[in-house]
Amino acid sequence: MEKKVRNFHILVENNYDALSGAAARIITEQIASKSDSVIGLATGSTPIGAYAKLVNAHKTGTLDFSGITTFNLDEYYPINPDNDQSYAYFMREQLYKYVNINAANTNIPSGTAADPAAECATYEAKIAAFGGIDLQLLGLGLNGHIGFNEPADHFPAITHHVALDASTIAANSRFFANADDVPKHALTMGIGTIFQARHILLLISGAAKAKTAHHVLFGPIMPQVPGSALQLHPNVTVILDEAAATQISIL
Ligand code: GLP
Secondary structure: OEEEEOOEEEEEEOOHHHHHHHHHHHHHHHHHHOOOOEEEEOOOOOOHHHHHHHHHHHHHOOOOOOOOEEEEOEEEEOOOOOOOOOHHHHHHHHOHHHOOOOHHHEEOOOOOOOOHHHHHHHHHHHHHHOOOOOEEEEOOOOOOOEOOEOOOOOOOOOOEEEEOOHHHHHHHHHHOOOHHHOOOEEEEOOHHHHHOOOEEEEEEOOHHHHHHHHHHHHOOOOOOOHHHHHHHOOOEEEEEEHHHHOOOOOO
16 A cells, blocks of 8 residues: 655555565665665664565666665664674675675764764765765664664754663664673764655564554654654655554554
């Protein structure tokens, strides 16, 4: 099912596999229409299926990553890129090592930067120097975060160093041996950084996200639910699976 609601182009797919296929098609179209696209990438479990489909499209077809540049949304801080829980490691394992992307064209905030504030400023400037992002992929945190923009009393504008919310540490502890191992900080694009993207692709999967999905799309715009800011962006495609869309009654 597909519907245009204000700035949102909303697609509801039957299941996670179909959601992943729809997301991969949009990313493929972006790369096909502009071979030197600047693509914003996301981590978390949600985009894993889309990455697998992109890898398959590359192996079996003509999808060519050689001209693109990528900027990831965020990285834990501090964390070593060889740590298997780092987002640098995630991107290598889920996508980069299987496609013809030039490693020099992949960007992710450094989890080992000695000066995190300087690293954030450099990252923000580099995105601007590339003319901004053509297509930004986003997942959604259970608490409504996008990137690592956590619930707060304001919308952070630019790439910044952030203390993770207790609920995010708890949610992400499933990937670590225990909750104490989850880094307590992160470096993340700000809401303003994300908003400079010309097209945003938000993926929401699973029943646990249904309430947050409804708030993000139709609730009050408030920094306590950071994803709700997306209601103000002019060009957002949202793909939900049926489990995540149960509270979206207008569909
Ligand atoms: C992480 C990432 C986000 C991601 C979110 C949801 O904390 N920083 O970019 O969207 O969690 O993760 P998942 O897709 O696993 O639910």
